[in-house]
Amino acid sequence: MMKVSYRTRNVPDGEVFYREAGLAKAPVVLLLHGFPTSSHMFRDLIPKLATHYRVIAPDLPGFGLTRTPARGTFDYTFDNLAKVIGDFVDALDLHSYAIYIFDYGAPTGLRLALAHPERVTAIVSQNGNAYIEGLSDAWEPWQAYWREPAVERREACRDALSADVIRNFQYLHGAEPGLVSPDGYTLDIAYLARPGADEIQLDLILDYRSNVALYPAFQAYFRKHLPPLLAVWGKNDPFFIPPGAEAYRRDLPDARIQFLDAGHFALETHAQEIASLMLEFLQTNGIG
Template sequence: MRTQAIRHRHIQLEGHDLFLREAGPPGAPVLLLPHGYPCSSFQFRRLMPALADRWRTVAFDWPGFGYSDTPDPGEFGYDFDAYESVLTAVADHLGLQRYALWLHDYGSQIGLRHAIAHPDRIAALIIQNGDIYEDVLGPKYETIQAYWRNKTTEAHRPLEEAVSEEGFRHEFVGEVNGTVAQRVPPDLWKLHWPLMDTPVRRQVAVGLMEKLEVNLAWFPRYQAYLREQQPPALIVWGPEDGYMPAESARAYLRDLPRAELHLIEDAGHWLLETHFDEALPLVRDFLTRCHA
């Protein structure tokens, strides 16, 4: 078996068709990779084979994203709780008992709900631009917060406009300098937007932005989990991030004082696209020590 090659397949979970990527030896230590917005498991396509000599890596597309199906909203909640149940179902389906968990973007909110529900499963955390501290949210949150304060059609329109090909492009390249932006392949939005450009999927994406308001109430619970459980943690962060600047990364040290923090200069929210060579040795070294 070529364990360093990514294997692609579909699995049936709770009546839904889920697209899965997997690499590495079946018996190796596991790294579970829930993806963020506006992307899919595609965001881990470089990381997975780069770790697969020593680790089993698993990534998948959430319902309503990528190559997974799009259940009727009357049958699936499309909120952070519903997605946590999918994450748990994937781990159960694959027989995963203990694993490191990658926390990025929405995947950080979903992943930490999973960790709270199953603390015995979490061997370590790799935290990459995932926000759980309300007092250090970046200025880009202002558009969403304006809607939370005043739920009018006018205030809602920027959320709808963000769910577009141009909105996706801006999420990937709009915050880093021009040289760094050239490292980001346009495939990330050119290929992903056609998959998202359906009425239900556009509404799912907008709805998740709306539901971030409710998610704020979970921030103290996420922090309490970290403070009480003290999982080994690597914080690898792109500070050029309008939602989650450097202060958002440093805030984790309040609850995880022994965590390793690395701010990668000039990197933004998508550092695996632009600063992969800087991030990979940090990840490999951390995982090696966690599983020594």
């Protein structure tokens, strides 16, 4: 087993916490987590990839242990999440990397790809959406807030931050409950209980509409640059449904699509399967 290091790196807008493992000169795999979690979600995957790759997993701004300015002095938008992670990538002098995109990590990572397509060697999308077909009916309260950003619409989204929804809808829905460690959702619930964290997350919920608006740009990037792509998808995800995975083939005909009998947080129950799929996919595409 490869040792995992826990580090921070200063960037113009704060201090990014990240996990790292593997040989310094190995090809880089950048792991980008989603809502409502942190790089902790990759705790089982990192050692499995680090035998062949330099694996780096930062906490996004507003999540985990990354420190960014207080709300009111820093706008919590997806453009700014991507800016901070882009500054982090530059600070580590990463000029070539494969990206694992999950949930909020998808629009963050795909913004990096739009800015520097020459850097991205491959994409692994684990329930990381880039197509309108991938959004389930569970998005309606958020979409109503996007259409009418009134106070009452904002409050209607607050339920998504509750401990019950995180545990039962985010983690346990569609998964075999006995295989889901309580550590992940317990930590996420604790992070969201920090003062001001809820308002940051509600800001990001509103700004998620900017990601949907960028879907055509993401898709144009796929068609122009043809990055190798593996979509490994928890098929029981209540948020990002299987048509979102299948849609990748519209722009990337050679995309590999693999469905798992898992929920939104597929790594909680299928880390070994995902690691094996990733290693085969990356090596087949000449990475590592």
